[in-house]
Amino acid sequence: MFAFENWYIAARSEEVHNAPLGRKFLNQDVVLFRTQDGEVCALGAVCAHRGADLGKGRIVGSSIQCPWHGWQYGADGRCNLVPSQGPCGKIPRGARVPVYPLHEAQGYIHIWMKPDTQPTWYPPAHDFFNTRYHIKSPVRFQRGSFINTVEAACDDAHVYIAHAQTIGMAAPAHLAPIIDVKSTEDGRAVQGRMVWPIERKRSFKGLSAWYQKHLLGLGEDSNTHDRHYRVELSGLVVHRYPKADGFDFIVYAATTPADEFTNWFFAGTIDTHPQRSFIGNFLYWLARNRTSRVFDEDEDMITSTLTDNLPGGHPRPISVNSDAMGLAFRRLYARQVLAEGGTPAWPVAGMVPADVQEKVREKVGEKMQENVT
Numbered sequence: 001m002f003a004f005e006n007w008y009i010a011a012r013s014e015e016v017h018n019a020p021l022g023r024k025f026l027n028q029d030v031v032l033f034r035t036q037d038g039e040v041c042a043l044g045a046v047c048a049h050r051g052a053d054l055g056k057g058r059i060v061g062s063s064i065q066c067p068w069h070g071w072q073y074g075a076d077g078r079c080n081l082v083p084s085q086g087p088c089g090k091i092p093r094g095a096r097v098p099v100y101p102l103h104e105a106q107g108y109i110h111i112w113m114k115p116d117t118q119p120t121w122y123p124p125a126h127d128f129f130n131t132r133y134h135i136k137s138p139v140r141f142q143r144g145s146f147i148n149t150v151e152a153a154c155d156d157a158h159v160y161i162a163h164a165q166t167i168g169m170a171a172p173a174h175l176a177p178i179i180d181v182k183s184t185e186d187g188r189a190v191q192g193r194m195v196w197p198i199e200r201k202r203s204f205k206g207l208s209a210w211y212q213k214h215l216l217g218l219g220e221d222s223n224t225h226d227r228h229y230r231v232e233l234s235g236l237v238v239h240r241y242p243k244a245d246g247f248d249f250i251v252y253a254a255t256t257p258a259d260e261f262t263n264w265f266f267a268g269t270i271d272t273h274p275q276r277s278f279i280g281n282f283l284y285w286l287a288r289n290r291t292s293r294v295f296d297e298d299e300d301m302i303t304s305t306l307t308d309n310l311p312g313g314h315p316r317p318i319s320v321n322s323d324a325m326g327l328a329f330r331r332l333y334a335r336q337v338l339a340e341g342g343t344p345a346w347p348v349a350g351m352v353p354a355d356v357q358e359k360v361r362e363k364v365g366e367k368m369q370e371n372v373t
């Protein structure tokens with residue numbers, strides 16, 4: 001159900017030191033650590049000997065040592081020491097663990113979830129990650145299906161309803177249409193935009209107004225009321241709001257599935273202005289707490305769609321215009337899952353439901369892929 005030949009965010013750079021960080025991604029136990037030279041590595045966390053969790057081990061030089069019998073593995077995944085065999089002892093052939101390709105850039109460590117293979121592409125760089133006013137929300141591990149979590153991150157229709165207590169509901173929830181939904185040239189992201197009606201501009205008061213301005217880009221300094229969405233195959237969602245000062249306000253959230261029911265969630269807000277006032281900066285910093293509450297509200301909703309046998313949410317969802325970016329992501333991701341020979345776990349508009357797909361696949365084999373556009 002997941003796309004494995006794909007990059008996901010595994011951790012923030014500052015989370016990985018020369019101590020093991022164990023995390024599950026796409027149902028695979030992985031251990032991340034840095035070698036003596038500061039190079040980051042990711043290995044399968046199940047020891048080749050008796051399966052102990054390398055995430056509970058320790059780093060010795062540039063190797064990771066299993067906490068049980070002390071076998072050590074280098075960054076290449078090969079066992080280079082079996083203590084019980086003595087210093088010159090033989091190391092069994094095949095004593096190795098999977099190696100996951102990594103790409104560390106702009107404060108994030110990206111992981112290619114098909115171990116022991118060469119990635120066929122690399123995650124795109126985003127200049128905004130390098131800007132000065134980048135407030136990162138605490139890394140979250142939360143319940144919910146991958147698809148519902150990514151969709152919540154690019155869905156504005158729930159904001160005035162589900163976040164009435166935090167962001168505020170001083171305006172009617174009706175939205176401008178999402179337009180210009182287009183795939184990027186490389187086919188690994190979809191972009192779209194929403195142009196807000198001008199009269200919404202002064203609908204908000206007090207704290208709500210502040211959050212509308214800074215979290216939703218609807219403030220008086222927003223000249224265009226133009227909002228740009230981008231969803232990437234990796235589960236990264238970016239909202240960009242151009243401001244009157246010529247710079248952008250950006251809200252982003254990257255979801256990485258741990259399994260069918262839980263996800264890692266990396267989010268942040270960015271102001272691309274090179275110099276912000278002290279007060280302005282302090283207010284942005286304060287917004288962190290509020291942002292965590294907003295994410296708690298999302299998690300409640302996302303979790304409510306989970307059932308034991310249906311991690312993808314509603315089996316026959318009905319969609320409206322405000323779901324456009326979420327649907328674009330469903331299609332983008334489903335196409336990759338199908339290309340790898342898997343079956344998407346959630347329905348995609350314009351696509352045959354999963355159970356029917358399986359039957360069709362048996363009958364017509366490869367032709368199935370042509371049904372997804």
Ligand code: FES
Nearest residue numbers: 047049050066069
């Ligand atoms: S289980 Fe890892 S060394 Fe024995």
Ligand SMILES: [Fe+2]
Nearest residue numbers: 152158294298
């Ligand atoms: Fe939300």
